[in-house]
Amino acid sequence: MEDLIKKVAGHIAAAKHLVALTGAGISVESGIPPFRGKGGLWEKFDPMEVGHIQSFMRNPEKVWRLLISEMRDVLVSAKPNAGHLGLARLEELGILKTVITQNVDGLHQMAGSRDVVEFHGNFAWLRCMDCGSREQTVDIDLSQMPPKCGCGGIYRHECVFFGEMIPPKELDRSQIAASTCDLMLVVGCSAVVQPAAFMPVIAKQSGAMVIEINPEPTPLTGTTSTILVKGKAGKAMREITAEVERIIAAKRQQ
Numbered sequence: 186m187e188d189l190i191k192k193v194a195g196h197i198a199a200a201k202h203l204v205a206l207t208g209a210g211i212s213v214e215s216g217i218p219p220f221r222g223k224g225g226l227w228e229k230f231d232p233m234e235v236g237h238i239q240s241f242m243r244n245p246e247k248v249w250r251l252l253i254s255e256m257r258d259v260l261v262s263a264k265p266n267a268g269h270l271g272l273a274r275l276e277e278l279g280i281l282k283t284v285i286t287q288n289v290d291g292l293h294q295m296a297g298s299r300d301v302v303e304f305h306g307n308f309a310w311l312r313c314m315d316c317g318s319r320e321q322t323v324d325i326d327l328s329q330m331p332p333k334c335g336c337g338g339i340y341r342h343e344c345v346f347f348g349e350m351i352p353p354k355e356l357d358r359s360q361i362a363a364s365t366c367d368l369m370l371v372v373g374c375s376a377v378v379q380p381a382a383f384m385p386v387i388a389k390q391s392g393a394m395v396i397e398i399n400p401e402p403t404p405l406t407g408t409t410s411t412i413l414v415k416g417k418a419g420k421a422m423r424e425i426t427a428e429v430e431r432i433i434a435a436k437r438q439q
């Protein structure tokens with residue numbers, strides 16, 4: 186494992202344009218459950234059903250209650266972990282250019298990452314479905330369900346529900362990042378939610394190397410990605426970032 190960390194750190198230190206794609210797995214060590222896998226929300230209900238735009242349109246109250254009971258408290262109190270901090274540090278070092286995230290938790294920005302593409306939007310903001318006015322999730326009055334705007338319209342989160350399109354600007358920026366990188370790090374991403382899972386394929390087709398960090402193999406493993414660091418994002422990123430810093434310091438001394 187130590188050798189693998191060194192090898193990955195070597196690739197990162199040598200990269201000219203690193204891009205990261207992150208999924209729910211990077212935020213697990215911050216206490217936010219993923220959808221799939223052990224402890225995932227899938228064990229309690231099917232997020233594909235609850236998180237589908239048609240379920241929301243049919244019964245906004247039910248979806249609001251589930252989203253809030255399952256997500257709001259954890260999202261409000263969660264703090265970035267070594268995985269987010271490591272990526273922010275790689276950006277500070279001038280290696281990492283863009284983080285494409287499937288997450289809606291805002292933890293990359295909180296960790297200090299500046300160029301973040303929120304592929305699935307975020308949970309921090311709400312939008313009135315009638316007049317379009319925006320409100321922060323933390324400021325909203327939850328005594329009525331679903332919460333409503335002054336105009337009478339229902340609020341929804343500014344995140345992408347299953348069954349909805351990825352906003353064109355985010356899709357565009359992600360595709361550009363994926364096709365211009367020379368190395369893509371795919372962290373905590375099950376690689377089954379499309380079109381996010383296609384970004385590493387674009388990177389590979391454009392000549393980049395793809396490296397994954399995940400406790401489990403994914404459909405990308407061994408086909409699109411050439412290296413899988415099998416483990417938790419926080420621990421792996423802490424070790425990798427420390428090794429990258431060491432390589433850079435050694436280069437400076439030469």
Ligand code: NAD
Nearest residue numbers: 208209210212219220221287288289290305373375417418
């Ligand atoms: P997923 O829930 O489908 O899969 C999570 C992946 O993370 C799995 O491959 C799992 O093996 C891996 N994983 C688990 N623990 C890990 C750890 N400690 N370190 C590294 N990897 C770990 O996640 P997904 O692929 O991101 O797709 C689900 C969608 O649901 C996302 O696109 C996102 O929009 C949404 N979601 C977001 C959050 C969040 O904002 N934190 C949380 C849950 C779901």
Ligand code: ZN
Nearest residue numbers: 313316334336
């Ligand atoms: Zn309104």
